[in-house]
Amino acid sequence: MEFIGLVNYALFMGIFIAIYALLALGLNIQWGFAGLFNAGIAGFFAVGAYTSAIITSAAADGRIGGFELPFLVGWAGAMVAAGLIAWPIGKICLRFRSDYLAIATIGVAEIIRLVIKSEEALTNSARGITGLPRPFGDLPYVESQAAFLLLMIAILFVAYLLVERQFNSPWGRMMRAIRDNELAARAMGKDVEYRRLQAFIFGAALMGLGGALFAHFNRSITPEAIDPMVATFLVWIMLILGGAGNNRGAILGAAVVWIIWSVSEIATDQLPHEYAVKAKYIRLFLIGLLLQLVLRFRPEGLLPEPLRGDQGASRREPKSSARV
Amino acid sequence: MLELNQLVMDFSGFRAVNGCSFKVDEGTITALIGPNGAGKTTLFNMIAGALKPTSGTITFQGGDITGLPSNELFSKGLVRTFQIPHEFHRLTALENLMMVAPNQPGEALLSNWLSWGRVKAVEKDVEAKAEETLEFLGLTQVAHERAGNLSGGQKKLLELGRTMMTDAKLVLLDEPAAGVNRTLLRKLEEKIEILNKERGYTFILIEHDMEMIEKLCDPVVCMAEGRVLIEGSFQTVRSDPQVLEAYLGETVGAEA
Numbered sequence: 001m002e003f004i005g006l007v008n009y010a011l012f013m014g015i016f017i018a019i020y021a022l023l024a025l026g027l028n029i030q031w032g033f034a035g036l037f038n039a040g041i042a043g044f045f046a047v048g049a050y051t052s053a054i055i056t057s058a059a060a061d062g063r064i065g066g067f068e069l070p071f072l073v074g075w076a077g078a079m080v081a082a083g084l085i086a087w088p089i090g091k092i093c094l095r096f097r098s099d100y101l102a103i104a105t106i107g108v109a110e111i112i113r114l115v116i117k118s119e120e121a122l123t124n125s126a127r128g129i130t131g132l133p134r135p136f137g138d139l140p141y142v143e144s145q146a147a148f149l150l151l152m153i154a155i156l157f158v159a160y161l162l163v164e165r166q167f168n169s170p171w172g173r174m175m176r177a178i179r180d181n182e183l184a185a186r187a188m189g190k191d192v193e194y195r196r197l198q199a200f201i202f203g204a205a206l207m208g209l210g211g212a213l214f215a216h217f218n219r220s221i222t223p224e225a226i227d228p229m230v231a232t233f234l235v236w237i238m239l240i241l242g243g244a245g246n247n248r249g250a251i252l253g254a255a256v257v258w259i260i261w262s263v264s265e266i267a268t269d270q271l272p273h274e275y276a277v278k279a280k281y282i283r284l285f286l287i288g289l290l291l292q293l294v295l296r297f298r299p300e301g302l303l304p305e306p307l308r309g310d311q312g313a314s315r316r317e318p319k320s321s322a323r324v
Numbered sequence: 325m326l327e328l329n330q331l332v333m334d335f336s337g338f339r340a341v342n343g344c345s346f347k348v349d350e351g352t353i354t355a356l357i358g359p360n361g362a363g364k365t366t367l368f369n370m371i372a373g374a375l376k377p378t379s380g381t382i383t384f385q386g387g388d389i390t391g392l393p394s395n396e397l398f399s400k401g402l403v404r405t406f407q408i409p410h411e412f413h414r415l416t417a418l419e420n421l422m423m424v425a426p427n428q429p430g431e432a433l434l435s436n437w438l439s440w441g442r443v444k445a446v447e448k449d450v451e452a453k454a455e456e457t458l459e460f461l462g463l464t465q466v467a468h469e470r471a472g473n474l475s476g477g478q479k480k481l482l483e484l485g486r487t488m489m490t491d492a493k494l495v496l497l498d499e500p501a502a503g504v505n506r507t508l509l510r511k512l513e514e515k516i517e518i519l520n521k522e523r524g525y526t527f528i529l530i531e532h533d534m535e536m537i538e539k540l541c542d543p544v545v546c547m548a549e550g551r552v553l554i555e556g557s558f559q560t561v562r563s564d565p566q567v568l569e570a571y572l573g574e575t576v577g578a579e580a
Contacts, residue, residue: 166433176412176415180414184412186395187395187406192393192395301502307468
């Protein structure tokens with residue numbers, strides 16, 4: 001590969017890492033801090049992607065849309081829509097214990113995928129929505145990619161700050177307490193159902209934003225993009241590997257897993273054609289193996305949940321290390 | 325202050341509490357005793373809002389609180405501890421106390437983004453109060469330790485400490501002495517007494533440690549098979565043959 005190709009590849013990878021990092025941050029709010037087992041990330045991702053697509057795309061026959069609003073409006077709309085969808089889902093499902101919540105959310109994500117696949121008037125069904133505006137899309141290719149990456153990094157940075165602030169606040173402390181012991185948190189006066197719903201919606205909004213960014217980066221969105229493998233389970237692996245309960249861990253996990261995922265594709269593409277097709281499945285195996293190894297040898301992830309406490313405690317080095 | 329009226333709790337056919345009634349006066353330390361399976365903890369769970377009674381009513385400070393969730397009871401000043409410590413194990417001991425403080429502005433998402441200064445100011449007060457509480461309990465040296473790493477006795481103290489972070493009126497202690505060594509136990513008794521006398525807490529405690537009960541509690545309520553067997557001073561209850569019978573499960577003396 002020549003140099004410019006490598007640069008392009010790196011930019012492309014960076015953009016995807018930033019988008020996935022947003023999804024992992026959203027999941028970290030839900031799982032890392034509130035202990036909610038959301039296995040339907042793809043659903044919120046899809047709602048965000050399609051909402052922004054409908055808001056910003058040009059008019060097309062037989063489909064609602066044609067609002068042609070700026071992409072920023074689309075992105076805000078994506079967050080709102082994903083949050084709004086999360087509200088009734090959370091209202092119904094959050095009363096389940098964590099494993100049942102996982103089953104319920106998988107089901108909901110599948111419903112969303114099927115609606116998108118079949119509702120032509122809403123989503124143009126299998127053909128998807130194309131021609132989405134892309135920020136800096138008029139620049140030459142490499143510059144356009146670089147500018148988009150910078151925008152992604154800026155968005156990720158702002159999201160990180162907003163989330164990190166909550167985690168270091170009494171809100172974060174309360175969420176972690178609810179996660180650790182629901183019964184005691186309720187006995188200490190916390191409205192557990194309401195707080196869980198808050199965390200669920202907050203996380204879902206970030207997932208919706210991730211979906212919207214993905215759609216605008218590709219200038220299109222089709223039902224194929226809403227694959228539970230890449231939109232849900234890959235994000236889970238990122239968070240677990242990076243360190244649930246740690247925002248920097250979530251971002252690091254997104255980077256590590258995406259690099260392995262994407263480089264392994266290059267590796268398998270080098271093989272002769274008849275093997276290359278089969279080797280695709282090796283990538284899934286590789287990711288699964290990685291998850292097993294992490295869970296066996298470092299269950300707290302690369303960057304474990306920090307011991308928080310008061311502001312003073314973070315400066316002092318506590319006696320017990322961060323290991324649980 | 326607290327009045328239980330004909331409380332019944334059925335667990336799909338099994339009646340754990342069967343028509344239980346008694347009153348608790350303000351400022352007292354009431355002991356709830358009885359053999360295992362008498363329904364003491366179930367009764368506690370109903371008072372504290374963790375279980376909804378099948379029938380009967382609970383009145384607290386003149387208001388009906390039957391079936392209210394425990395977070396609402398907390399704001400009315402009714403706080404509990406657990407038989408098996410329910411610490412927030414991945415939070416530090418200090419955080420375990422700080423999270424209890426009611427009406428924290430930092431528990432609203434928006435104020436953390438928009439009025440961080442105010443959140444931090446309140447946080448400082450909460451922290452000072454939590455540190456003071458840890459000192460009162462003698463837990464200062466483990467303030468920044470994960471609560472899950474504390475010893476069983478320290479967790480019990482932490483449970484008691486959580487009740488001190490709010491303006492509690494009635495505190496339910498479920499076996500505060502179980503698994504606590506003698507030295508720590510004396511300390512615990514002392515703390516309960518101070519809280520009762522100086523802060524005006526009313527206590528109900530489930531306990532098997534008779535020494536502790538004799539020292540602290542008046543009246544004593546003895547339960548058996550889901551009902552109140554007898555109620556009175558420690559001496560009265562101890563010398564009652566029905567109580568012996570309930571504990572030993574056999575007929576003792578002529579009365580039975």
